[in-house]
Amino acid sequence: MINNFEHLSNEEFEELRRVFYTQAYEIIEDLQDEILRLDNTPEDENALKSIKRYVHTLKGDSNSFGLTSVGTLCHRVEDLLSSIMGGTDHADHKSIDLLLSCVDTINGLLLGSESGKDGGDIKGIIERIDLFISPSPIPLPSGERIEVRGAPFTEYQQLQIQDALKGGLNIYEIEISFHPMCGEKGIAQLMVSQRLNGMGQIIYSIPDIESSEIDETEKMTLLFSSKLTQEEIKRDAFITGITSEIDIKDNPPTSPFNKGGEEGDLEKGASPRSYQSWGERGFERAGQGVIKNETLRVDASKVDEMMNLAGELIIGRSMVEQVAKDLEDGVLIQDASTRLFAANSYMERTVTDIQKGIMKMRMVPISHVFRRFPKMVRELSSEKGKLVRLEIHGKETELDKGIIDFIGEPLSHIIRNSIDHGIENPARRRSTGKNEEGVIALKAYHESGQIIVEVSDDGKGIDIDGLKKKAVERGFLSEGDARRLSEGDAINLIFLSGLSISETVTETSGRGIGMDAVKSAVESMKGIIEVESIPGKGTRFILRLPLTLAIIKALLFDIGERLYAIPISAVSEVARIMSEDLTTVDGKDVLLFRDKIISIIHLRELFRIDGGRNRKRFVLILGIGEKRIGVLIDRLFGQQELVIKALDEDYGRSGLMAGASILGDGRVVLILDAPAIFKKAIEDEKAKFKVQNETLMPSTRHKET
């Protein structure tokens, strides 16, 4: 099949490859949507029809692209669909599950072939399809492959053999020698195959008549299925002057069709855990996206809009050019400057529009991520014997493509935990007066320049005392600390690494499979995760994410002579203070602000900055959830939109910088990483806490984390 692409240049092949995989993954997503729609409304003929269309397109594409394993499987899925359509009953759960498994398998094959790995094998899933279509299946020729001159059969050929056997056809191995007088062997091969095609089906031929290259051989070996007998074939295939000898052997009785041996395949395909592999593969793809040149589907109208704006930019440039020329010619400076200002504001508008336009192009509705969850919830809850309904709100909310690619993993972690540990089993729910069916709600919406994604459940909530107990057992906290810890702070213990990983299955431990991983994933997206829980009522995770990763609205300020910026979304308030407003509590600087004690973090010391230090200063109050910390700064310069540039590793080493940006006047500004600073502040708080405790109670030991 590869020789089908020999005429393509590398670039062309890459382009074709890109188009193929992009489209294939789109089809996979559409298929999942349609299958779930069918699940909700089994009588929906349209859903079935579109599924069929998608599978058909994917089959054609894959076969043409040379990915025959996908083509073969699609072919069988078409059979499965026909059997569902032709059946008296509507699509039931069994058929939906099977369809979803097929899509999973296809996705795996695609991912495998795209990354040059083995995508796995389709025998297991094809056996399941066969079992479904005809409950007493004819054994698939699996296991050892039949060899024709050392060439193993492709899956498609095996399928043809299987189809032929099922249809009661005979399978023959035919060897045809050509007449010595026959000059054009290539034509002879074509003639023979045409003749044979009228009598049955050629499964395999050496040389390959499908290939465009003509092989000048004296002999042709074919695997052939037909309802005719050996004698009939011998008689009809003979062409005077072309063929000399035709040797026909019965193939099936002599070939080792192995029924057993690969039972594992069936199990593999039928695994109820397939949702997991789907999820993981999904991340695999998302992960690759960072390195690879990803493609983005953009509305043609958006591109047109950009084109118009580019045109306006050119007008702006010629306006400036004209002013420059006029100045050269000696026009009045005042005149020129007025027009320069006009040109500038014209350009400014255009540039802003271009920026907005490009950002819009990068925005993708979050439904791309949400769409995989109904299936996951369905499978997981039935596996756990729970009744769970998934409610989705705000799936049209748009997020930056870069975030979309990474948000799926943490969300599915949270949802899995909700089903595993949050939602009670039906009996328990009934006994506590709840509806038997638990609800997990997935919400996305905009809030003050951020995207909020919430996952809430009406399960049993997080057992805070249990959490504290475990934190003490693991040495994260002393018993005294645990007692002092407010509920709001204690709940955040679930994000501690190591605390949530093991023993999560016990009833009391509540939730927490790798919540620390979820947290760091969210933080890597410059986001913040919060959790709220009411015992017996449920739990809510709130993810606050930036609209985009590339541009932020930031507050500019300096400390000493150094210029910094911080994302405005992290700042809850700015206050003007005098040095004497600061007090020391437990050896730490704190600020009494609106009747609350707020810990202060000294960036001046962290970054070793000299100079400045006025008596009158500003404090930025950073807020995450209920928690507040203060950052002392010297001067404030207002807010500005900044394009984030990544920092060199050397500069980024402190871990407190999110990046840098260049201002209009050419100055470089460092952008602080608000969540990292927050974390640092909290660690400091704890460290001081511990030092004190150790001096008071020398018996308890803690390791610095």
Place this chain on the structure above:
Amino acid sequence: MSEINFLVVEDSPTMRQLIAFALKRIQGSKVIEATDGVDALKKLSGQKFDMLLIDINMPIMDGLKLVSLVRADPSNKDVPIIMITTEGAEEDRKRALSLGASAYLTKPIQTQELLKVVSQYLKQ
């Protein structure tokens, strides 16, 4: 040598790309792509083509309907039409030919075969 204008009507981007790359081998070829029957009619109304390659299975307006509409237009009475069909779709092929298609190719498309058929009908 003058330009040879092809219209490729196919809903799958992969197939369109594959066919377009194959047709690029033909000197002077220029390929216009359409994603369905309606799109194809729009493009047909604006320009004259030397050959149409049409997929049968398409959304909005399928290939068979398109062939009958193309042939109903006197100016396109003789333009060669090659249908792209899937294996097994015997009925569709027969219908396409009876509606006025000149020839058909079967997916998976083999480049050599495509070029052979195309050059054969271009000469006519």
